[in-house]
Amino acid sequence: MRDIDSSLARIRNAWMAGRSALEHCPVAWRDGTSGDGGECALIALTGHATAVLFRPAPPAPIAPRPLLPALAFPTVPEGARPRLRRLLARKNGASLERSLIDLVTARGFAMHPADWMPSPRDDWAPDLYAPWLDWVRAESKAAPASDLTLENYDQWSWAERRVELAALRQRDPAAARAIIAAKAATEAAERRVKLIEILENNLSADDAEFLATLAKDRSERVQALASAYLARLGRHSDSDALAKELAEMLEVGKVGLVTRRTQLVIKPLKNATQNTRRRELFKLVSFSNLAQALGLSEQQLLESAPAGVEDGIAEFVQMIGATGSDEARRLLLDRMVHDTDFPFAHARWLGPRLTPTERRAVLSPVLVRDPNLFETTVVLMGSTLGEAPISALEKSPGYAALESSIASVLEADDKTRTTIEPMLESTLNRVALLADARAAAELISRVTSRGLSPADPRLELLHLNAALTQETKP
Numbered sequence: 268m269r270d271i272d273s274s275l276a277r278i279r280n281a282w283m284a285g286r287s288a289l290e291h292c293p294v295a296w297r298d299g300t301s302g303d304g305g306e307c308a309l310i311a312l313t314g315h316a317t318a319v320l321f322r323p324a325p326p327a328p329i330a331p332r333p334l335l336p337a338l339a340f341p342t343v344p345e346g347a348r349p350r351l352r353r354l355l356a357r358k359n360g361a362s363l364e365r366s367l368i369d370l371v372t373a374r375g376f377a378m379h380p381a382d383w384m385p386s387p388r389d390d391w392a393p394d395l396y397a398p399w400l401d402w403v404r405a406e407s408k409a410a411p412a413s414d415l416t417l418e419n420y421d422q423w424s425w426a427e428r429r430v431e432l433a434a435l436r437q438r439d440p441a442a443a444r445a446i447i448a449a450k451a452a453t454e455a456a457e458r459r460v461k462l463i464e465i466l467e468n469n470l471s472a473d474d475a476e477f478l479a480t481l482a483k484d485r486s487e488r489v490q491a492l493a494s495a496y497l498a499r500l501g502r503h504s505d506s507d508a509l510a511k512e513l514a515e516m517l518e519v520g521k522v523g524l525v526t527r528r529t530q531l532v533i534k535p536l537k538n539a540t541q542n543t544r545r546r547e548l549f550k551l552v553s554f555s556n557l558a559q560a561l562g563l564s565e566q567q568l569l570e571s572a573p574a575g576v577e578d579g580i581a582e583f584v585q586m587i588g589a590t591g592s593d594e595a596r597r598l599l600l601d602r603m604v605h606d607t608d609f610p611f612a613h614a615r616w617l618g619p620r621l622t623p624t625e626r627r628a629v630l631s632p633v634l635v636r637d638p639n640l641f642e643t644t645v646v647l648m649g650s651t652l653g654e655a656p657i658s659a660l661e662k663s664p665g666y667a668a669l670e671s672s673i674a675s676v677l678e679a680d681d682k683t684r685t686t687i688e689p690m691l692e693s694t695l696n697r698v699a700l701l702a703d704a705r706a707a708a709e710l711i712s713r714v715t716s717r718g719l720s721p722a723d724p725r726l727e728l729l730h731l732n733a734a735l736t737q738e739t740k741p
Contacts, residue, residue: 271316278313333407336398340377347734350727352382360693363728365391366700369650374704374735390461393650394433397426417446425458432465440469448477456486463492470593475500498553498590506552510560513548516541518575519561519568528570529563533579542578549582553590565595572602572609581613588616596620604632611636615646626651634663634701640690641665641697648701653732657706660698669694670717677718692725699728707732 274293281288292300292309300308343351351371354363364383371378372393378384380399385392387404401407401424408424415423415431423431436443444466451462463481466474474496481493494504518532536542558565573583587599596617603614614633621629626648634655637643641663645652660666672691676684695714702710707729714729715721 271320275313275316278309332405333402335380335402336407338377338395338398340372340375340395342379343371343376343382344734347731348379348382350731350734351378353724354727354731355383360689360696363696366645366652367731368392370652370700370732371735373651373653375737376735390429394430397424397430400426415446417449420446420450429461429465432462433468436465436468440471441473444474444477448480456489459484459486460488460492463489463496466496470496470499472500475502495553495589498555499592501555501592503556503559504553506556507560509548510552510556513545513552513557514560516545516548517561519563522571529567530571531561531568531573531575531583533573533575533583535576545579546582549579549586552586554587554595555590555592557586565592566598569595569598569602572599572606574608577610577613580610581616584613584616588620593620597625600629604629604636607636612639612643615643618647618649621647621649623651627654630655631659631662634659634665638664640668640694641701645697645700652700653735654703655701655706656703657709660702660706660710665694665698669698669714673714673717673719688725695725696728699732702729702732704733704736 271293274291277291278288281291287306288309289300289305296309296312299312300306351367354367357363368378368383372395377395385396385400385403387400389396389400392400398407404425406424406426408422408427410424410427411419411422413419415428415435420428432443432446435446447462447465451459454462466478478493478497478500479502481489484490484493498504516534516536518534520530520532521527522530536545552560555565558568561568573580584599584603587595591599600614600617600621603609603611614636630644630648633644633647634641644663644665669691672687672694676687676691679687698710699707711721711726711729711733714726719726
């Protein structure tokens with residue numbers, strides 16, 4: 268074996284130098300490498316020997332992996348899987364991966380592992396896929412028979428632990444906080460952030476003492492998250508001077524002829540330097556600190572939707588999204604929905620704060636107010652997809668724009684069509700994510716009656732939506 272190994276090394280060196288290697292041929296191979304085709308025969312023998320006799324040894328012992336865990340939901344109906352694979356494989360436009368996974372999960376199905384598997388960093392995946400996340404990370408553990416407690420915390424895998432903690436936070440916020448407070452410091456910074464994020468559900472004044480201890484956490488992300496949560500609870504930070512500086516860049520007026528309401532006006536500033544400074548202050552100051560600096564309560568400051576320069580409005584909404592209390596966030600969204608002059612696209616900054624119940628409650632009024640081809644609605648709905656009835660969709664500006672786009676594409680020449688078609692495809696994809704199964708089937712019927720082919724690839728997501736019903740499962 269050593270003779271063959273040394274011969275192969277000399278053969279490779281000769282070829283790398285551009286010379287014939289026949290003189291280095293092992294004795295046992297010489298009969299087979301004689302004649303005109305000797306070099307080619309030597310190549311074949313060398314390749315075979317390298318592949319068969321010298322297979323590389325693994326760097327560590329090979330350990331058998333457990334089978335892929337079964338999930339709680341049935342897999343996507345077999346007939347719908349080819350459409351799903353085609354949608355996942357699309358490279359044009361924005362990726363549909365996350366939205367597709369959310370839509371499939373919302374309908375009570377799980378992805379087939381041959382179609383999609385989460386990567387180790389896909390913490391955004393729905394809780395349904397926690398067993399798969401543990402499997403791809405090689406962190407699978409047999410979950411204890413009892414519920415998650417401080418004593419059996421380490422017996423749970425990371426993904427399953429997060430799911431159990433989130434469920435416990437819903438049932439018993441104090442118990443979940445006690446576990447997080449005791450165990451967060453033992454986790455890496457990235458996972459520590461994920462644990463602190465669980466406290467956002469049922470956030471209350473009882474959490475303030477623990478959150479205050481995170482002010483000196485070794486992770487800046489944990490510090491920022493804890494600071495934002497404390498601000499939502501009305502705990503004032505040491506940024507009073509900054510709040511006063513920001514207040515001087517704003518105005519407070521009154522609107523309404525009969526009922527006079529307070530309105531925050533974000534006034535134009537003189538130069539770019541002042542605009543940049545105000546943008547920084549909106550990120551540094553909490554909403555409660557700003558209200559105090561203006562001498563108003565949070566409720567007074569949100570008696571009407573803010574007005575003024577659009578960039579400033581966006582920054583103010585982001586401030587509420589990050590540091591406003593739940594009541595402030597609900598008030599602002601209500602004002603934005605009912606104020607037809609408000610640039611509604613900025614409402615998307617409140618989307619991550621909405622609960623599934625709140626999303627369902629505002630779906631219809633948001634559709635009526637959304638002028639951006641369903642884009643803002645999709646953002647606000649988050650993972651609560653596939654629930655809009657046709658009666659709500661057809662009242663939206665996006666639906667009228669969709670019908671207009673179809674007519675424009677069918678009537679346009681080739682040059683104009685290339686600029687219109689991407690917008691039509693994006694609109695169809697968004698409405699397909701929002702519609703319930705009956706609405707999706709009805710939309711397919713309506714758009715095909717206007718001239719689109721039922722086999723048009725742009726209708727792929729609508730067809731998938733219509734097929735994702737429990738009646739079609741095998």
